[in-house]
Amino acid sequence: MTRSRDDGYWRRLIRRLTSDEEQLDADELARRSAASGCRKVGDCASGEKAAVLGRLRSVALCPAATTPTVEAELFDGTEGMTLIWLGRRRIPGIQPGRTLRAWGRISERDGRKVLYNPYYELQTSG
Incomplete structure (x- = not known):
């Protein structure tokens, strides 16, 4: 039995009609992310250099006795990663809902993937 090209179209259409908004956004x-050439967060391992692309879910200032940090949760549609900028209180453009590409060496903190002081590019919304 041969499948036509339309099978893929109908399957995608049914999925769009039956999936919730959050899943479609993910x-x-x-x-x-895949089209940009970035890696999935889930495929990154501690110690590797990697570039990831995703949307910031949250951004917080974490004041500490010695060094303040800006911490942001980046979600790429598959998994989340924490971005941490040491010694910063605010970074223009780093705000919830913003899409960005970040790269650096992956670390791990409390079982979560982390990029410390990542290089980044803010992305247009399109």
Whole structure:
């Protein structure tokens, strides 16, 4: 039995009609990340250099006795990663809902993937 090209179209259409908004957004983020040549957060391992693309879910100032930090959760449609800028209180453009590409050496803190002082590029919303 041969499948036609239309099978893929109908399957995608049914999925779009039956999926919730959050899942569709996650799928779009994952597609955009793959198209940019970035790696999935889930495929990154501690100690590797990697570039990831995703949307910031949260941004927080974490004042400490010695060094303040800006911490942001980046979600690429598959998994989250924490971005931490040491010695910063605010970074223009780093705000929830913003899409960015970040790269550096992956670390791990409390079982979560982390990029310390990552290089980054703010992305346009398109």
